[in-house]
Amino acid sequence: MSNARARYDRATAELDPPFAIVDLDAFDANSSALIARAAGKPLRVPSKSVRVRALIDRTLARPGWRGIMAFTLPEAIWLAGHGTADDILVAYPTAGRAALRRLATDEKLAATITVMVDSTDQLDLIDALVPPAQRKTVRLCIDLDASWRPLSKVHIGVRRSPVHSPEQAGALAAAIAARPGFRLVGLMSYEAQIAGLGDAPPGRPVRGAMIRAIQARSMPELLARRAAVVAEVRRHAELEFVNGGGTGSVAATAADPAVTEVAAGSGLFGPWLFDGYRQWRPEPAAFFALSVVRRPNADTATVLGGGWIASGETAPSRQPLPWLPEGLKLIGTEGAGEVQTPLIGPGAAGLSPGDRVYFRHSKAGELCEHVNEVHLVQGDRIVDVVPTYRGEGQAFL
Template sequence: MIKSPHPYGQYAEQCAGLQAPLACLNLDLLEQNAQEVLRRAGGKPVRIATKSIRSLEVLRYVSRLSPRFQGLMCYSPWEAAALAQAGFDDVLLGYPTMDAAALSELAKYSVRAHHVTLMADGLEQLQLAETIGRQEGACFAICLDVDMSSSLYGIHFGVRRSPLRTVEETLRLAEYIRRSPSLRLRGVMGYEAQMAGVADRVPGATMMNTIVRHLKRRSGKDIQERRSRIVQALSAEGHELAFVNGGGTGSLGFTAADASVTEVTAGSAFFNPALFDHYAGLRLYPAASFALPVVRIPKQGIYTCFGGGYVASGKAGKDKYPRPIWPECGILLPNEGAGEVQTPVQYPEAGSGVSLQTGDWIWFRHAKAGELCERFRELHVVKGGVRIGTWSTYRGEGWCFG
């Protein structure tokens, strides 16, 4: 939960003279979030999830904050190539790919002093990588993605990701990799999305919170047992793993406590989008936000902003809307939400003390971390109460990875 006072009133002064819409990153709050990540990770290394950040300069900044921030997890093969080209030497592709052209590009980095590791959970992915590796004279490092979802009370608790669930299935793919001169097994990932990505402290949802926490406890035991069995079986068959990866912002403490895991992943924690306000035990601060200008006032207490339709991905719902946070007490209109071109924000007629004019700004937080930087070319960076400059986002670099 947010513990710090809102800094948005200061942002208006720090960003005076700039043109909105704009996005802002507070490095003091980001650093506090980074310390919370390290605390919850115990003594284990933390791999940074790039999809939640999408800015080269922010990735470099976070990487320098502690020697325990080791490596990146990216979401696109073309992104992996771009990050390797930018100088990052340990890049894990977090999702499988069937993009032959991208694999040909990545083959360049498999023969250099880079660790670009592909993700796989099926034979077809391995066969394509093997074919490209043979053509390019490369040997691809592979990480096997093992499903960590649970079946509880007839409910699929988790997400539909990898088809790899059992020891036997995992060993079969590992053996295929061992027999191929173009592939080598480097790691295993078991991402427990139902632990990392499901809030369990949502205001006004006491019964659902209780149910989710119960499901998490039941699922947690299953996750640890299955992940441990798979890692032990691979070791018994002579497979040497450089890493066993797991976790996300919402499950850092749980995953770090698993003896079979050698590193955890975090991304959203550094920006702390609005969805992560409702996780038990997390002490994070709102480091990233964006401002929209008021362009008209259709009625007293309603201020219509330009833009704002930055709705987060995932299951559709009001929790995926951006949240107006400064001035306080603003709400989105239920019949309009956040619009592609305009977003009306309503304030109570009495009690809020808010009186805005056209040209004034309303500050928002995005529901999820990753898509924020897809909307802006740059982040206005604040540290020590002073705006110190701008950092490019992927969009500002001209990058679009889908």
């Protein structure tokens, strides 16, 4: 890793932190590894894990990747307007009235974008905004709850859709089929307890064993239930796709015969949360750099800024990880602060004001909410500078 630090220092010698870089060699290697793990099934790139149009374009230009999973409808409309993709699935239901009106009255957008639903209430909202006779046909995808419920009132996984059983999915599909102005084209299920939980968290062997036990029992249940759901939904609609998975479960999800495509995005950047997975660990590819500004004592080096905290449960796992130089760690009583972050460990002794420390974000695309541009590095050179969503004036959530 010392060689990587030297390369990044040479490439960014003229820059003042804070700034973000993406190592294109590592990014492309991760893209290739994900394609290989998908074993021939197309990968859909979740845009929220990237949030840089140039890097989304770079990903979709490679065989093996097809389509975008957007996180809001306004974002999907924006991406479609730029010609980024002609197949965009919005991963979450939307109540944005202006965006829904625009989608429903624009022929090209209606053919490009698929919106997510999990109840007829969402259909009622669209009908109230633009009646069926006054709109284009709206493409729909059902969000299937992929959580594991081994016992009554035991819920393992994220709380997303109320549609859990084949019967519930079939009832919603039948309701969609009976209503004019809608066309059911897809089914999605995100197995967060498998794709989003590292099964080998560093320094936590007991938690790792528990997660592996959960995953070993949850996946067979989901495989059987998802197959039954797909069969039931197909009684009412000709599905174009069945989407599943995430970076942490690409190989396992791709092996499911009921799934036709897999979502994976975080693995392109390789955030540090994915260091806790046994099956595959992406190469670290995205970093942000901060400047050392003072030395409170011989054992501590303090950088300016640093509190780029990830979403999710409030826990140390959501803090950024000091990566280069090696041998640095956060102080437990302070963590990563908005204006300063003290660092300790063997690596702190050799740092002086003006030196850089490279951090890895806990998650992927959230890094890009803090910078207007990303510097693309190959070897020891910056080969391009591209705007993030923020740099293009866009903030979707």
